[in-house]
Amino acid sequence: MHYRIRLEGTSPDIMVRRPCPSLVQFPREKIAQEAATAAVIAKETGLLIPRLHFYGEESPVGPYVMMDHVESQGSVSARLTRPSEDPSEAHVLDSAVADSTLEAIWGQIAQCYLQLYQLTFPRIGSFLETAPGNYDVAGRPITHNMTDMIRLANVPRSVLPPEGTTYTMADGWYTALAEMHIAQLTFQHNDAVVSEDDCRNKYVARQIFRGLAMQGRLSTFGFSDDRWSAHSSKIPASALLPAPSGSDNFRLWGDDFRAGNILLTSSDEIAALIDWEFAYVGPTQFSLDPPWWLLLETVEMWESGMDDWCEVYQKRLKTWLAAMRKAEADTDNSSLSSTSLSAPLSAYMEQSWETGRFFLNYAARKSWAFDAVYWNYLDERFFGDRESGVAGHDLWRTRFHLLTDEERAAMEPFVARKMAEAEERRLVDWDPVEAKDSLSKLLFD
Numbered sequence: 001m002h003y004r005i006r007l008e009g010t011s012p013d014i015m016v017r018r019p020c021p022s023l024v025q026f027p028r029e030k031i032a033q034e035a036a037t038a039a040v041i042a043k044e045t046g047l048l049i050p051r052l053h054f055y056g057e058e059s060p061v062g063p064y065v066m067m068d069h070v071e072s073q074g075s076v077s078a079r080l081t082r083p084s085e086d087p088s089e090a091h092v093l094d095s096a097v098a099d100s101t102l103e104a105i106w107g108q109i110a111q112c113y114l115q116l117y118q119l120t121f122p123r124i125g126s127f128l129e130t131a132p133g134n135y136d137v138a139g140r141p142i143t144h145n146m147t148d149m150i151r152l153a154n155v156p157r158s159v160l161p162p163e164g165t166t167y168t169m170a171d172g173w174y175t176a177l178a179e180m181h182i183a184q185l186t187f188q189h190n191d192a193v194v195s196e197d198d199c200r201n202k203y204v205a206r207q208i209f210r211g212l213a214m215q216g217r218l219s220t221f222g223f224s225d226d227r228w229s230a231h232s233s234k235i236p237a238s239a240l241l242p243a244p245s246g247s248d249n250f251r252l253w254g255d256d257f258r259a260g261n262i263l264l265t266s267s268d269e270i271a272a273l274i275d276w277e278f279a280y281v282g283p284t285q286f287s288l289d290p291p292w293w294l295l296l297e298t299v300e301m302w303e304s305g306m307d308d309w310c311e312v313y314q315k316r317l318k319t320w321l322a323a324m325r326k327a328e329a330d331t332d333n334s335s336l337s338s339t340s341l342s343a344p345l346s347a348y349m350e351q352s353w354e355t356g357r358f359f360l361n362y363a364a365r366k367s368w369a370f371d372a373v374y375w376n377y378l379d380e381r382f383f384g385d386r387e388s389g390v391a392g393h394d395l396w397r398t399r400f401h402l403l404t405d406e407e408r409a410a411m412e413p414f415v416a417r418k419m420a421e422a423e424e425r426r427l428v429d430w431d432p433v434e435a436k437d438s439l440s441k442l443l444f445d
Helices: 027-044 076-080 099-117 144-153 170-187 196-214 306-330 333-339 345-355 357-365 367-383 392-402 405-421 432-443
Strands: 002-005 014-017 052-056 064-068 126-131 134-139 251-254 262-264 270-273 279-282
Touching: 027 052, 027 064, 027 126, 027 134, 027 251, 027 279, 076 099, 076 262, 099 251, 099 270, 099 306, 099 345, 126 279, 144 170, 144 367, 170 196, 170 357, 170 367, 170 432, 196 367, 196 392, 196 405, 306 345, 306 367, 345 357, 357 367, 367 392, 405 432
Parallel strands: none
Antiparallel strands: 002 014, 014 064, 052 064, 126 134, 251 279, 262 270
């Protein structure tokens, strides 16, 4: 919730933001982390961040943050969306928008990406103010998906990463994300599966994905370090860029950063970057992907289907990459040399799309998009072509042999449980200890 406050004789106005009690999960943590993130960005970069005045985790009205109100003509998303008379319609990139308009706006955003990429941190986690004016990576990552798991699926909080948890290895965070996908399938009682084979597809994909994370394979996929995937056998390692460090060198990642978070002036100049909720220090691999928001709408919500989204995205990606290359050319070389990249960020982004790394990281972050992305854009890149003519409901059969003996033995009892749950729609409030034990049995800890 936003409150704009005008104080007589004072400029600019003040904006007070409070988490909406009925929607926002982890309100205390989120406010503290968002305020700390904004403070770090304002201190370490030249990005236009609204000036932070105060924030508090406790008050008579709950957690809050107070900052300057920034005058603007609206967001990049509102500027570039297709015309519509319905204000509630989801924003979708206007197909008639000129490339020159995109280049002008995206070029400024590319400069922001380059500044953010120059910041490195030793752990994966969220920023907290650990002493007055001092900010450290000391909190657990709070992701958009974690919020959805609780709000949409009533997943018990006890199975999520505990408060204060940080990660020193990219593989550790990939594994945690994969385990949360298993938790979503396990604890979502209503509408989790539509048939026995749908359940098997989801179970097999999640167990495979977690196994790859634990083996350190997700963090190297699509790089020259990839020695395991079917896709890597088709491309000489010399043609691929090396993987970033998987330890002690991580980047700021905005889990919900999108075109709607970037405000513009009347002349299409960036006025401010706002709303750093769900921002945390994550694997550098995430930052090497091109932005998912170029079409404004997500791949899983695209009305014409995922393949059409990919076709349109690939066309617009060329414009984004051109904007990135120009931004890199206009940036001081000494600044770029501090990023520890062996090639320009634009080159990494281009290869991310070509190899499928883009979809790997997208699937890692989104439980409800995971299954469609995995089976359509990752599985055959990982393990090679499936037999032709395999029906969608039989996809699990093509990869069942990749599961461990324990995972295979646990599948049918799990399917039976989920189908029984589908018979009765209700919300289940799990005992925290029982919930952790139930998930542990599927993780075989």
